[in-house]
Each structure stands twice: as C-alpha cells, then as structure tokens.
Amino acid sequence: QKEVEQDPGPLSVPEGAIVSLNCTYSNSAFQYFMWYRQYSRKGPELLMYTYSSGNKEDGRFTAQVDKSSKYISLFIRDSQPSDSATYLCAMSATGANSKLTFGKGITLSVRP
Amino acid sequence: NAGVTQTPKFRILKIGQSMTLQCTQDMNHNYMYWYRQDPGMGLKLIYYSVGAGITDKGEVPNGYNVSRSTTEDFPLRLELAAPSQTSVYFCASRNGQGSHYEQYFGPGTRLTVT
Numbered sequence: 001q002k003e004v005e006q007d008p009g010p011l012s013v014p015e016g017a018i019v020s021l022n023c024t025y026s027n028s029a030f031q032y033f034m035w036y037r038q039y040s041r042k043g044p045e046l047l048m049y050t051y052s053s054g055n056k057e058d059g060r061f062t063a064q065v066d067k068s069s070k071y072i073s074l075f076i077r078d079s080q081p082s083d084s085a086t087y088l089c090a091m092s093a094t095g096a097n098s099k100l101t102f103g104k105g106i107t108l109s110v111r112p
Numbered sequence: 113n114a115g116v117t118q119t120p121k122f123r124i125l126k127i128g129q130s131m132t133l134q135c136t137q138d139m140n141h142n143y144m145y146w147y148r149q150d151p152g153m154g155l156k157l158i159y160y161s162v163g164a165g166i167t168d169k170g171e172v173p174n175g176y177n178v179s180r181s182t183t184e185d186f187p188l189r190l191e192l193a194a195p196s197q198t199s200v201y202f203c204a205s206r207n208g209q210g211s212h213y214e215q216y217f218g219p220g221t222r223l224t225v226t
Contacts, residue, residue: 004154006154032213034213034214041219041220042219042220043202043217043218043219043220044155044217045216045217046213049213049214088155092213096162096208097162099145099160099170100155100157100215102154102155103154104152105152105154
C-alpha cells in the first residue's frame with residue numbers, strides 16, 4: 001500500500017459546483033496535512049494546511065482531516081474557472097527535518 | 113523578493129550528456145529540496161539540504177548529485193543523462209522554524225533526454 005493515495009482524475013465540473021477532493025494515507029506518524037494547488041506549467045503553492053484532526057475553512061475552501069480513518073478531504077464551494085488546476089495532497093510527520101509525502105495529484109477543470 | 117528561481121526553464125539533452133540545474137532562493141531559508149514530477153505521479157524527492165554544507169538523499173537519488181556551498185544556492189547535477197530522467201524538476205525551500213510544512217516552489221525546469 002502506498003503511503004499516500006489520491007483519487008485519480010481528471011475531474012470536470014460546471015461552474016458553481018461543490019468539489020470534493022480526497023486522499024487516504026497509511027502512515028500513522030503523519031500530523032500535518034496540506035493541500036497544494038498547481039496551475040499548468042507552474043510550481044505548486046500551498047493552499048491550506050491542517051494540524052492533526054479537524055476542519056479548517058478559508059473562504060470557499062474547507063480542509064478536513066479524519067485521523068481515525070486516515071482520510072483527508074478538500075472541499076471547494078461555488079467552484080470557479082480560476083480553480084482549474086492540479087491539486088496535490090501532502091503530509092508530514094512532526095520534527096524539523098520531516099519531509100513532505102505527496103499524493104499523485106488530481107487535475108480539476110471547472111467549466112464556465 | 114524573487115522567491116525561488118530556477119534555470120534553465122527548458123532543456124533538451126542527449127543520452128549520456130551532463131548538466132546542472134540551478135536553484136537560488138532569496139528568503140534565507142535553511143531547508144532546500146529537489147523534486148521531480150512525472151505525469152500523474154506526484155512529486156518525488158530527489159535530494160534535500162538542511163543547511164549549507166549538509167545534504168541527504170531523498171526517495172529517488174540515483175543518477176543525481178547535489179551540493180550546498182551557500183544558503184542561497186542548491187544546484188542539481190545530472191551525470192550521464194538517461195531517458196528515464198525526462199521530467200519536470202522543481203526546487204523548493206522552507207524556513208527552518210515554525211511553519212515547516214510550507215515549502216516555496218520554483219517555476220520548474222522541463223528536461224527532455226533523447
């Protein structure tokens with residue numbers, strides 16, 4: 001089993017739809033959970049992060065972590081064409097030298 | 113601040129050639145990373161550095177070498193390029209304190225080996 005598994009894509013939705021992106025993981029040491037967004041031909045940029053379990057909301061984006069199920073989600077409300085990008089989940093354990101483990105990424109397209 | 117810069121943006125290499133991918137950051141970050149990204153495969157860590165003079169292997173180091181003589185620069189060396197090294201290479205950096213999860217990425221170098 002891979003350490004981090006991400007739902008395969010691509011995903012295409014109409015503008016205004018609610019989007020749910022998901023990842024599962026197997027390493028119980030992971031404590032930091034992140035979502036990176038990557039526009040075409042650009043480097044990834046941090047979108048949201050959560051420490052341990054719980055929810056975090058930032059505008060139209062909500063990140064959820066369920067450590068008991070080893071499952072994380074990113075919800076996008078009222079999706080916009082500008083949300084079209086590849087979304088990568090990433091995780092790390094605690095410790096200054098901890099490294100990020102990335103999912104494979106899912107490409108989202110929001111149709112006007 | 114320019115953030116993380118990478119050169120070149122694109123490169124085509126012939127099998128067996130060598131090259132150095134350059135990475136520079138101006139944020140005084142201690143930690144720097146090299147990743148490769150293949151289509152549909154996410155980001156794989158090649159090498160990383162926790163400070164000048166200190167480097168270590170990541171998940172996929174074979175065929176690559178790095179050095180870190182200054183805080184700002186972290187070049188990645190490809191020796192004897194192979195088609196399997198065709199990929200997009202990203203350099204990233206982060207602060208050594210506080211939000212260690214936030215890595216800042218450069219724009220990438222697209223490398224083709226034929």
